[in-house]
Amino acid sequence: NAGVTQTPKFQVLKTGQSMTLQCAQDMNHNSMYWYRQDPGMGLRLIYYSASEGTTDKGEVPNGYNVSRLNKREFSLRLESAAPSQTSVYFCASRESQPQHFGDGTRLSIL
Amino acid sequence: AQSVTQLDSQVPVFEEAPVELRCNYSSSVSVYLFWYVQYPNQGLQLLLKYLSGSTLVESINGFEAEFNKSQTSFHLRKPSVHISDTAEYFCAVSLLRGSTLGRLYFGRGTQLTVWP
Numbered sequence: 511n512a513g514v515t516q517t518p519k520f521q522v523l524k525t526g527q528s529m530t531l532q533c534a535q536d537m538n539h540n541s542m543y544w545y546r547q548d549p550g551m552g553l554r555l556i557y558y559s560a561s562e563g564t565t566d567k568g569e570v571p572n573g574y575n576v577s578r579l580n581k582r583e584f585s586l587r588l589e590s591a592a593p594s595q596t597s598v599y600f601c602a603s604r605e606s607q608p609q610h611f612g613d614g615t616r617l618s619i620l
Numbered sequence: 621a622q623s624v625t626q627l628d629s630q631v632p633v634f635e636e637a638p639v640e641l642r643c644n645y646s647s648s649v650s651v652y653l654f655w656y657v658q659y660p661n662q663g664l665q666l667l668l669k670y671l672s673g674s675t676l677v678e679s680i681n682g683f684e685a686e687f688n689k690s691q692t693s694f695h696l697r698k699p700s701v702h703i704s705d706t707a708e709y710f711c712a713v714s715l716l717r718g719s720t721l722g723r724l725y726f727g728r729g730t731q732l733t734v735w736p
Binding site for chain 2: 541
């Protein structure tokens with residue numbers, strides 16, 4: 511049972527490049543979330559999707575876009591990467607409590 | 621607005637000693653409470669949760685936390701730690717009502733380091 515799978519695990523980008531982080535869950539959960547983790551800041555919510563077809567902004571949405579492709583998949587896109595977006599990105603899903611997390615994508619922007 | 625405060629960013633302790641990681645929250649509505657653990661270069665794993673019922677909740681590896689509604693706290697304790705408990709611990713809350721139902725609000729984390 512894979513749970514929440516994130517790809518890629520690591521990525522290095524140059525400033526201005528774009529990329530999409532992928533997330534898929536196999537637990538038939540309705541709600542999915544994208545967080546970023548920075549040292550000393552805990553996890554902050556970027557975007558979430560309460561159900562298929564809906565997305566909403568979280569605490570720190572600027573510079574990101576999301577797509578809820580279907581019930582399983584929720585992608586996060588950086589259109590023009592900036593050094594301030596260097597972080598570890600986590601995807602999570604839930605049906606009821608608690609949320610289940612993927613292993614993260616470590617993204618460095620030079 | 622809701623917030624979660626973890627009072628210690630780092631807690632060093634010797635093996636077999638007791639430990640307490642402190643967490644306080646503020647919210648205008650009732651909450652669910654969680655502790656997650658993150659081992660180096662890994663994702664977050666649920667350690668324990670309080671949803672309702674008994675205010676003392678326990679995990680399978682010896683941690684426990686007590687929900688204190690009057691002090692709005694959910695401190696994590698273990699009577700005797702092991703080196704393998706070295707990790708970062710996050711306290712989080714989820715609101716029972718409101719437009720942000722289901723999302724988690726995290727504290728900034730406490731790095732627990734257990735020395736031999």
